[in-house]
Amino acid sequence: MKITIRHWHAIAQWRWDIGGTSDHDDADAEDDVCGICRVPYEGCCPACKMPGDDCPLIWGECSHVFHMHCLLKWLGTAASKQQCPMDRRPWVTAERKIAQPVAPAALPSTAPS
Template sequence: MKVKILQWHAVASWTWDAQDETCGICRMAFDGCCPDCKFPGDECPIIWGACNHAFHLHCILKWVNSQTSTALCPMCRREWQFKG
């Protein structure tokens, strides 16, 4: 017996591979976007630090730029370095 496929509809979902479900700075879900963005996606990616904490790109950039001296991770207070 042979089966002929006439139509095929694929369904997929994605999630960020972060330890938390929300940004530690703005507390918005990673599946969404930061308060500065209107739509989730490439304009609002997640950025990881060397300490493995993740934040929206816009949130961590604002945080780093607002620090008067060495920028620290908002979660663990280690010196902030972008994960390479």
């Protein structure tokens, strides 16, 4: 039997890796929105037209996540007092460490000498 594909329609979905689990239920849906603008992380902040790398997320040492533009606008107001809008601790941007794969040449040799 031979099958011929006459039409192909691909669909893709992406989401920011915010360090949570990949399987979300309705209870976790509220945690997947910016605490300032209340737009989902996969969307963009009100100042942007397209989601993605032009509208990145920013993490604080307090573990709260926001759209970068929302946080910068918040920190630019006098009322912010340079504090996290969720817990009012002084805002400190966290360093995101991305795991780098180990090159095969860097692995120790197990062959006898």
